[in-house]
Amino acid sequence: AQSVTQLGSHVSVSEGALVLLRCNYSSSVPPYLFWYVQYPNQGLQLLLKYTSAATLVKGINGFEAEFKKSETSFHLTKPSAHMSDAAEYFCAVSVASGTYKYIFGTGTRLKVLA
Amino acid sequence: DTAVSQTPKYLVTQMGNDKSIKCEQNLGHDTMYWYKQDSKKFLKIMFSYNNKELIINETVPNRFSPKSPDKAHLNLHINSLELGDSAVYFCASSPPDDRRSEAFFGQGTRLTVV
Numbered sequence: 001a002q003s004v005t006q007l008g009s010h011v012s013v014s015e016g017a018l019v020l021l022r023c024n025y026s027s028s029v030p031p032y033l034f035w036y037v038q039y040p041n042q043g044l045q046l047l048l049k050y051t052s053a054a055t056l057v058k059g060i061n062g063f064e065a066e067f068k069k070s071e072t073s074f075h076l077t078k079p080s081a082h083m084s085d086a087a088e089y090f091c092a093v094s095v096a097s098g099t100y101k102y103i104f105g106t107g108t109r110l111k112v113l114a
Numbered sequence: 115d116t117a118v119s120q121t122p123k124y125l126v127t128q129m130g131n132d133k134s135i136k137c138e139q140n141l142g143h144d145t146m147y148w149y150k151q152d153s154k155k156f157l158k159i160m161f162s163y164n165n166k167e168l169i170i171n172e173t174v175p176n177r178f179s180p181k182s183p184d185k186a187h188l189n190l191h192i193n194s195l196e197l198g199d200s201a202v203y204f205c206a207s208s209p210p211d212d213r214r215s216e217a218f219f220g221q222g223t224r225l226t227v228v
Contacts, residue, residue, distance in 0.1 A: 032214050038155075043118075043204060043219040051214040088155055094213040101147070101170055102206075102217050104157040 002027040004074075004091045006105035014113045019063075019078040021108045023091030026072065031093050033074045034102070035065055038088040047089075050074060061085070086112045117141050120205050120220035127195055128228055135190045135223045137205030144210035145169075146188040147217065148180060151202040163188055164210060195227045 007022040025031050032051050036044040048059025055067045065076045076089065091105040118139045127133050139146065147170075148160040162170035166182040177193045188205060202224050206217040 034216055036219075041222075041224075043221045044157075044206075044217075045219075046216045049214070049216055090157065094215075096213060100145075100208075100213045101159050101162055102208075103159075107155045107157075109155075 002029075002031065002093050002095045003103055004033070004093050004105040006089075006091050006108050008108055009106065010109050010111065012111040012113060013081045015083055016080050019076070019081045019085065019110065021076040021089050021091075021110065023065075023074045023076065023105060024072050025074060025091075025093055027093065029096075033065075033067065034092040034094070035059065035063070035074075035076050036090045036092060036104075037061075038090065038107075040087070044090065047076070081110075081112045083112050083114065086110055116220075118205055118207055118218050118220040120203075120223050122223060123221060124224050124226075126226045126228065129195055129197060131195050132191070132193045133195060133225070134192070135203055135205075135225075137188045137190070137220060139186055139205075139207040139218070141207055141218060143207040143218070144185055145208045146182065146185075147206040147208075148188065148190050149204040149206060149219075151204060151222070153201070157204070161188075161190075192225075195225075197227050200225055200227045 003026045034049045035047040048057045050067045058064045092102045144165045160174045161180045163182045179191045182188045202222045205220040208217045209215045
């Protein structure tokens with residue numbers, strides 16, 4: 001069965017510091033992976049996705065993620081955190097199931113300290 | 115124009131009542147979903163419809179009944195509401211037959227059962 005695991009339910013960084021949010025996947029077939037962001041009281045917004053075209057994926061708001069097959073990882077990074085980055089971040093994998101569905105990790109809450 | 119819209123945004127009701135949440139998407143997608151987000155932010159798929167046909171039912175109690183009058187709408191009716199049904203319910207849609215595509219989410223409906 002395909003799944004994703006997010007390490008660290010809470011991450012705190014100082015404004016201007018590197019953001020690193022971890023996601024590892026488990027899949028018997030080539031995975032398609034996604035990072036979503038959820039701001040308070042809002043829905044989920046796509047940050048970026050990996051669809052096998054390139055291992056380094058750039059997304060919105062300065063985020064990027066690198067697919068590493070050898071490490072079964074798809075970690076999300078941003079060189080310099082802004083206060084506005086404070087939110088909940090979800091890693092997800094799409095799974096064929098009749099049609100297909102999205103399996104989400106447990107989420108990582110990012111806190112940015114002034 | 116909002117791509118995926120849900121109504122209402124907030125719903126407070128008493129135990130034992132019946133309530134409905136409506137969802138509409140204007141993206142022309144064939145596939146629609148209902149997800150439940152619990153108090154710990156965990157997102158779990160409940161149902162998936164493809165072109166009005168139920169594809170996925172993730173062992174959800176039969177008090178929950180989705181209905182898709184056409185492929186742009188997927189409503190969720192809940193009978194005999196229980197305290198444990200309190201959560202945020204998200205509607206989402208995605209293009210058909212393409213696991214590489216992301217899901218587009220509505221803003222969520224926060225259901226509180228008292």
